[in-house]
Amino acid sequence: MTIAAPYSECLANDCRAAGGLGVDVTVVLAPNEADTNVVSYLYRLSSENVWRTVSGATATVTLTPPRSGLYFLEVRARDDVGRGRLGPSTQVSFKVAEGDGETGRWRFGEAEGAALDSGTRQGTRHDAVLSSGAIRDERGRRGLITLDPQGVPLPEPVTDRGLQLDGIGGYAATDGPVVQTGASYTLSAWVRPESLGGTDQVVLAQGGTDGFRLLYDGAHGTWALRTGTEGGPGQVTVPADRPAVPGVWTHLAARYDAAAGRLRLYVNGRLQAEESAVALVAADGPLEFGRGASTVSTGYAGYFGGSLDEVAVWQRPLTDTEIADEARVVVNGGYNAVELVADWSATGRSGTTLTDTASGYAPELALSGAASLDGQALVLDGVDGAATADGSLVDDTGSFTVSTELMLDAAVISTKPVGYVGQVLGRRSVDGSVWGLWYQVTGMDTVVDPDTLEEVTVPVGFWRFGRRNADGTQVAVTSDERARLDGRVRLTGVHDAQDGAIELYVGSARNGAAVPFTATPGAGDFTVGAATGTGSRRDHLPARVMDVRVWAGAMASTQQVDTAVGG
Structure with a gap:
């Protein structure tokens, strides 16, 4: 087996991370000199339970790692004797580099003051200032926290906090843009609307009416992503195919892949809908939590009534697996946040x-x-x-x-x-x-x-x-x-x-x-x-x-x- 660049086979004293999430792994499968009658191969990645088959004495397979980290590719050759005999299992390992971290993450766990940006990507921090009508309460999505990320019990349990918005004028906002809206990005947030009706309620927005708005679409009763595009058709809306539910915690995520020209909307970690979007507007402006620019007048509209928590933004398209992980809210290996x-x-x-x-x-x-x-x-x-x-x-x-x-x-x-x-x-x-x-x-x-x-x-x-x-x-x-x-x-x-x-x-x-x-x-x-x-x-x-x-x-x-x- 030969692994193509940018990846390389892990050796005993050399296992370098390369590539990254969204970067495919290409492997060439070929028999050794003693095997002259190989006709196909069974193979599977260590993240998968199902074997796949590829035909040919020499074959090329392309795989997409769902997460960063160490992977093993297991392969068995099949010959042409009878119904085909399987040879012994052979493994090759490689390591996938981590993708860029969040450009911003807000947990709303502070006792007072601004909501601090705890994003892992180096650079400017984008703390969010709360307005009147926006408070923290003890109804955060992580619930009662009893363990640290390493699984060690905390001296005292901590009750998670979330952002509570009054639906009238309450919001939070950064002092400037957090992502470039014309480039690839991903948005993620936990939401709990107190009530829903025929009026839009904005979860996250940046860049005025030309930027993005992750929102409840009151006209259709569902969650949606709405954004502007360069050169038409103007606004593009990606609606979920299921109605939104009031009074419950729901995970929302939206992804723009500039290279593929696709917008995607996820609800509870599952893909709901996607639309073509060749070029999005590079719109400036702060990241708004709980409101967006009005489409009919100056100022803001769509004030959200309810709770927001665990908001995060990336300047890259997350994989489906990464988005599902965000919807799971892992505390550590054996515990999820509930x-x-x-x-x-x-x-x-x-x-x-x-x-x-x-x-x-x-x-x-x-x-x-x-x-x-x-x-x-x-x-x-x-x-x-x-x-x-x-x-x-x-x-x-x-x-x-x-x-x-x-x-x-x-x-x-x-x-x-x-x-x-x-x-x-x-x-x-x-x-x-x-x-x-x-x-x-x-x-x-x-x-x-x-x-x-x-x-x-x-x-x-x-x-x-x-x-x-x-x-x-x-x-x-x-x-x-x-x-x-x-x-x-x-x-x-x-x-x-x-x-x-x-x-x-x-x-x-x-x-x-x-x-x-x-x-x-x-x-x-x-x-x-x-x-x-x-x-x-x-x-x-x-x-x-x-x-x-x-x-x-x-x-x-x-x-x-x-x-x-x-x-």
Whole structure:
């Protein structure tokens, strides 16, 4: 194998980084002198799980490294004997140089004063000054920070801060341009709009009406990138293909690749749309957070109402993998940043509502039917008892974690037939295609009653996390063992939007393998103890629910679930 410039093979005492993100690796594959009947090769990069094939005794392959760092290319030759015999595995390694760091990054973690630019690229720092109507609050996207980037526990946990804007006149701005808008760039930000309507709300803007605006497009109800081009057609808009969701954390990213002449918009780390843009306007002006230049008069418009956090700007087009990493918010190798957005504990509570007093977002669960609070649990009768919170707590197409501790009502469950489903919690719409945790009876078992010593038939059921469609099909992770009917259990579901997968934890133990999952946006309320259908509820669960917690962000490991949720 021969690696073409600018890369070179890593040797024992010489492994130089070269190239960079977006710079392809070209490798020539050829047999040694003793092999005269090679007809093809299998190969894969160390970042991939799938083998690829290329034909020919000598072949050239081109690969695109998704990240910087050390890579291994593994190759096996195939000959023409019979169906083709595979030779031994051969590896060659090379190192990809890091791309340019951020020209600006703002975390809004300061107690007061300007928002400091902590970008890694050398040069002028672009601190952002906050106006009146712009404050920091303790609802930052990184949530409760307990570890440093190396994974060492902090002496005291730190509650992350974010930028809160009033939607009237609040904004933040640098004192000059941060990127050249006519050259390649990437924008990234976490946003949480309090409400959405028919009016534009600008997340980031630079360069007046000729520059870029990453915004909520009120006319179409979705996120969009809007920018000017040289020589027409004037404004170019790249809209997302899904509606924006109010009251939840959503990750937005926009990328301009000048060499390719393409604009791209990403939501929650996934590509939503792209448009051609041959030449963008090189527009000056400060970087504005939460407002943009008015298109109908002098001054500014589109004031954003809600939270912004983790804003970053690069003077290069990030790869899709890098953008997905920004949407994941990695703390370190085994932990992702998660923000608690709902925390309902039934301890000491009574009445017809259960208020969240811990997360800082204060959503409320409204009890209905025979549901009640007895000071220890939310009691559900399995007939019509339920509790609901308006709308969504998280962006259904983004990463999230949900956890609850509950105990099934064994006496009522023992009367259920095979096929019975009881919804623990979740968000469902008319077609059923959102997400949830549920209990399902899959069979019957004959056991001896310890009190009467007589044989009785009891249901065998399992916990599931995923989606149930209207036609009864499921995409779900199933618990390894049957659900207990005689004690408490902690269930945690994780949706990782960047990996496109879901996981289920029983206690702090992951059950089964991650299941591929394509998220869809929901339209109904968040419900505990039942599933919402066409104007009615069904799948009522007889149980005692001690608590329910929801986080924006996917917990990354068993260790993180154990630390944050407990067994």
